[in-house]
Amino acid sequence: MAVLVDKNSRILTQGITGSAGAFHTRMCMEYGTNFVAGVTPGKGGQWFDGKVPIFNTVAEAVKITAANVSMIFVPPPFAADAIMEAADAGVALIVCITEGIPANDMVKAWAYIQGKGVRLIGPNCPGVITPGAAKIGIMPGHIHTPGRVGVVSRSGTLTYEAVGQLTAVGLGQSTCIGIGGDPVIGTRHIDALQLFNDDPDTDAVIMIGEIGGSAEEDACAWAKDNMTKPIVGFIAGATAPPGRRMGHAGAIISGGQGGAEDKYAAMLAAGVHVVRSPADMGKRMREVMEAEGLI
Amino acid sequence: MKLHEYQAKELLRRHGVPVPPGEAAKTVAEAVAAAEALGGNFWVVKAQVHAGGRGKGRFKEVSDSAILEAVVAGAADVPGKGGVQLCRSMEDVRAAAQMMLGKTLVTKQTGIEGVEVKCVLVTTGADIAQELYVAVLLDRTNSRLLLMASTEGGTEIEEVAEHNPGAIKKVWADSVTGLGDWQCRQMAYELGLTSKKASRGAAKLFKGIYETYIATDATMVEINPMVVSEDGDVVALDAKVAIDDNALFRQKEIASWYDESEDDPAEVAAAKYNLSFIKLDGNIGCMVNGAGLAMSTMDIIKFYGGEPANFLDVGGGAGKEQVKAALEIITRDPTVKCILVNIFGGIMRCDVIAEGVIAAVAETGLNVPLVVRLAGTNAELGKQLLAESGLSIIPADTLADAAEKAVSAVAGK
Numbered sequence: 283m284a285v286l287v288d289k290n291s292r293i294l295t296q297g298i299t300g301s302a303g304a305f306h307t308r309m310c311m312e313y314g315t316n317f318v319a320g321v322t323p324g325k326g327g328q329w330f331d332g333k334v335p336i337f338n339t340v341a342e343a344v345k346i347t348a349a350n351v352s353m354i355f356v357p358p359p360f361a362a363d364a365i366m367e368a369a370d371a372g373v374a375l376i377v378c379i380t381e382g383i384p385a386n387d388m389v390k391a392w393a394y395i396q397g398k399g400v401r402l403i404g405p406n407c408p409g410v411i412t413p414g415a416a417k418i419g420i421m422p423g424h425i426h427t428p429g430r431v432g433v434v435s436r437s438g439t440l441t442y443e444a445v446g447q448l449t450a451v452g453l454g455q456s457t458c459i460g461i462g463g464d465p466v467i468g469t470r471h472i473d474a475l476q477l478f479n480d481d482p483d484t485d486a487v488i489m490i491g492e493i494g495g496s497a498e499e500d501a502c503a504w505a506k507d508n509m510t511k512p513i514v515g516f517i518a519g520a521t522a523p524p525g526r527r528m529g530h531a532g533a534i535i536s537g538g539q540g541g542a543e544d545k546y547a548a549m550l551a552a553g554v555h556v557v558r559s560p561a562d563m564g565k566r567m568r569e570v571m572e573a574e575g576l577i
Numbered sequence: 578m579k580l581h582e583y584q585a586k587e588l589l590r591r592h593g594v595p596v597p598p599g600e601a602a603k604t605v606a607e608a609v610a611a612a613e614a615l616g617g618n619f620w621v622v623k624a625q626v627h628a629g630g631r632g633k634g635r636f637k638e639v640s641d642s643a644i645l646e647a648v649v650a651g652a653a654d655v656p657g658k659g660g661v662q663l664c665r666s667m668e669d670v671r672a673a674a675q676m677m678l679g680k681t682l683v684t685k686q687t688g689i690e691g692v693e694v695k696c697v698l699v700t701t702g703a704d705i706a707q708e709l710y711v712a713v714l715l716d717r718t719n720s721r722l723l724l725m726a727s728t729e730g731g732t733e734i735e736e737v738a739e740h741n742p743g744a745i746k747k748v749w750a751d752s753v754t755g756l757g758d759w760q761c762r763q764m765a766y767e768l769g770l771t772s773k774k775a776s777r778g779a780a781k782l783f784k785g786i787y788e789t790y791i792a793t794d795a796t797m798v799e800i801n802p803m804v805v806s807e808d809g810d811v812v813a814l815d816a817k818v819a820i821d822d823n824a825l826f827r828q829k830e831i832a833s834w835y836d837e838s839e840d841d842p843a844e845v846a847a848a849k850y851n852l853s854f855i856k857l858d859g860n861i862g863c864m865v866n867g868a869g870l871a872m873s874t875m876d877i878i879k880f881y882g883g884e885p886a887n888f889l890d891v892g893g894g895a896g897k898e899q900v901k902a903a904l905e906i907i908t909r910d911p912t913v914k915c916i917l918v919n920i921f922g923g924i925m926r927c928d929v930i931a932e933g934v935i936a937a938v939a940e941t942g943l944n945v946p947l948v949v950r951l952a953g954t955n956a957e958l959g960k961q962l963l964a965e966s967g968l969s970i971i972p973a974d975t976l977a978d979a980a981e982k983a984v985s986a987v988a989g990k
Contacts, residue, residue, distance in 0.1 A: 358823060358826075381893075382823045383823060384794055384821050384827075385794075385821050385823065386794055386824065389720055389721065389722065390752055390753070392720040392752070393721075393752030394753075420923060421923055422922065422953055425953060435869065437867060437870065438867045438869065438893065439865075439866055439867030439869065439870040439893075439921040440869030440870045440872075441869075442870075442923055442952075442953060443870055443873070443976065446921065446952055463868060463869070465715055465717050466717070466720045492868075492869055492872060493872070516873075518870075518873045519872040519875075521872075521878075521879045522872055522875070522888070523855070525686075526855050526888075528853075528855065528868055528872050528888055529853040529869075529871060529872075530868040530869070531821075531822070531823060533868060533869075533872070537734065537735045537738070538735045538739075558876075559877055561975060561976040561980070
């Protein structure tokens with residue numbers, strides 16, 4: 283079943299009547315994803331496109347529709363609150379697409395969801411897709427192909443680039459997880475690697491990191507002793523100047539830490555198949571899988 | 578968003594952090610008046626620029642190039658006066674302000690171009706028995722706020738981390754209840770501040786900078802040095818505060834303090850169109866959608882032997898106007914010898930990008946080669962529009978193809 287989401291996932295959208303929430307819910311539904319509810323305070327009782335019931339609260343939506351995944355498109359000032367609302371309502375998987383949430387708000391929301399048995403993806407991420415089964419997020423569905431390569435990345439379009447390359451070399455994807463470009467995020471590289479390692483439908487993983495923080499190093503330290511599947515790795519930002527925020531709130535080399543070379547070194551130490559050119563991700567994965575007898 | 582020292586100190590003062598009295602001045606007369614109002618017989622005049630290393634920095638107008646190069650290289654002792662000057666008379670204050678205001682300060686962090694000083698802070702001196710370092714920041718490894726301190730004040734924390742990591746003490750705030758008073762006391766004792774007055778003063782300062790961090794939506798509050806006097810008074814002698822750009826919507830007063838003269842004019846112009854732009858040293862201008870792909874585009878240009886002129890993320894939902902603005906900003910840079918447009922359409926449709934490119938070229942003309950790579954949503958339609966436009970655009974199919982073509986174009990092949 284790949285990881286995180288599949289055909290049986292029961293999804294709700296928080297912020298379903300906003301322009302981005304409405305547009306992307308429609309796109310995800312066209313892809314065949316199973317949306318069971320929407321939430322917009324004050325619009326409870328209405329229907330979204332005549333197909334999906336809208337509720338005032340996540341708690342009510344979960345009670346009536348048994349939704350177990352929430353896709354969040356709530357504007358930044360209110361998004362951290364939306365994450366906590368979903369966690370409190372018992373949603374098992376929260377995918378927060380919203381970009382621009384104040385870091386202090388996320389520090390609180392992050393603390394709040396600990397111990398509640400909830401998994402958060404994002405924020406500031408493209409979402410999660412299990413090709414052919416469920417698309418929860420803003421990625422273009424048509425570039426994906428069902429298959430056996432897992433993809434985890436902090437970036438949006440760079441993930442599409444990797445997926446496009448995989449599809450071009452004839453490799454499909456089990457699940458693609460965009461973990462987000464913010465300094466405070468729910469699921470990190472290490473968590474995604476663990477999920478893929480335990481997934482019988484994933485044979486290999488593309489791991490895409492970027493400058494800032496040390497999440498890639500932490501994931502590699504774990505992978506070194508525990509990962510049984512091959513990883514192809516790339517780090518974006520080897521040419522980025524220190525002290526500047528490269529678009530993503532979390533992409534900054536500060537105090538001599540978070541640079542690409544340290545991350546590449548951690549990858550090499552963990553036996554990751556590193557590519558220094560972002561154009562080689564798909565090609566290298568094909569070579570690695572052939573060498574390991576996986577295709 | 579970075580703040581000037583005088584702005585940072587104003588915020589700290591509001592949250593109970595003791596800072597030396599001082600006033601910002603934009604003219605020599607204001608600086609002298611500020612010193613007179615402060616009274617006493619000792620003042621410090623400090624250039625207000627965001628870059629660090631002000632004290633060891635030197636002014637372009639009065640220094641020869643060998644000295645400036647030594648400053649940029651990080652030399653410890655260079656002759657002359659810098660961006661922080663100690664003054665023992667009104668004449669000294671006047672001379673210091675005159676040397677700084679409207680002049681260009683070169684520091685280790687500014688590079689040889691330096692930055693113009695538009696404002697100075699005139700402040701009283703402090704009695705210094707001990708210098709310490711203290712900061713509040715986000716610890717990304719555990720998503721909690723961290724109070725970090727060291728007895729090696731006056732030194733950059735990165736240096737301490739390298740040479741004497743044991744000197745750095747850390748405590749983490751609870752994300753719901755905040756930083757406990759006991760944690761602040763504990764930190765003071767761990768730093769060896771045992772006198773009642775100094776330990777109390779330090780604990781109060783720690784709490785104050787934590788509260789400043791929370792109340793102002795900071796991403797960093799750094800006091801370096803925090804000084805303790807002979808009789809145990811604790812004060813924040815220097816302060817650096819940066820604010821979370823994502824929280825400026827609710828920090829309206831601080832947002833109004835934004836000093837656009839500190840940023841590259843092209844970056845300021847880009848921000849007005851919601852474009853994320855950073856100027857770099859190379860000659861291949863880039864326009865890309867998405868931060869990760871934009872960084873990767875820079876990386877692959879370098880991989881093929883070229884040098885990127887900028888980072889530019891047009892964002893996920895950019896329209897024709899933004900694409901046009903982005904191209905205009907890139908073409909305004911005279912060092913750009915080729916432009917690479919790399920778009921992987923998701924939400925953003927490649928045909929819309931193509932229309933933006935065509936409109937920009939039609940309106941502004943184009944005197945450098947333009948390589949365009951379109952992939953994803955409506956890529957074929959976009960490519961067709963570009964081909965039919967009659968413009969001399971170099972089409973590329975893949976990321977590698979695009980980078981190679983851009984690098985060759987610069988080389989004149």
